Amino acid sequence: MDNLLTISEETAQVWSLxxxxxxxxxxxxxxxxxxxxxxxxxxxxxxxxxxxRGTIIAAVDDPTDALIQQLARLSHVPGxxxxxxxxxxxxxxxxxxxxxxRIPPADE
Numbered sequence: 001m002d003n004l005l006t007i008s009e010e011t012a013q014v015w016s017l018x019x020x021x022x023x024x025x026x027x028x029x030x031x032x033x034x035x036x037x038x039x040x041x042x043x044x045x046x047x048x049x050x051x052x053r054g055t056i057i058a059a060v061d062d063p064t065d066a067l068i069q070q071l072a073r074l075s076h077v078p079g080x081x082x083x084x085x086x087x088x089x090x091x092x093x094x095x096x097x098x099x100x101x102r103i104p105p106a107d108e
Contacts (some may be wrong), residue, residue: 051059062083063078
């Protein structure tokens with residue numbers, strides 16, 4: 001009976017390699033699936049936020065805005081610099097996200 005349960009070393013190595021291959025393929029498939037889900041959710045989020053582009057940019061164009069003051073305090077860069085640069089950066093970011101998501105640019 002003991003002879004029926006033993007396998008050769010070569011057979012054990014083959015099964016070990018097959019298990020490693022199966023595990024690697026499963027991990028790759030799960031990674032690709034998760035990437036697709038994250039990409040879809042990020043695109044859906046951008047589509048939801050994109051309609052408020054003008055409001056968001058207008059909310060950070062004054063040196064007295066709370067976000068601008070917080071950034072100035074944390075970075076030691078004057079609020080006037082943040083107020084000038086942040087709207088341009090957010091506009092460029094929005095255009096880039098539209099291009100990546102293959103969405104025609106919004107006319108605002």
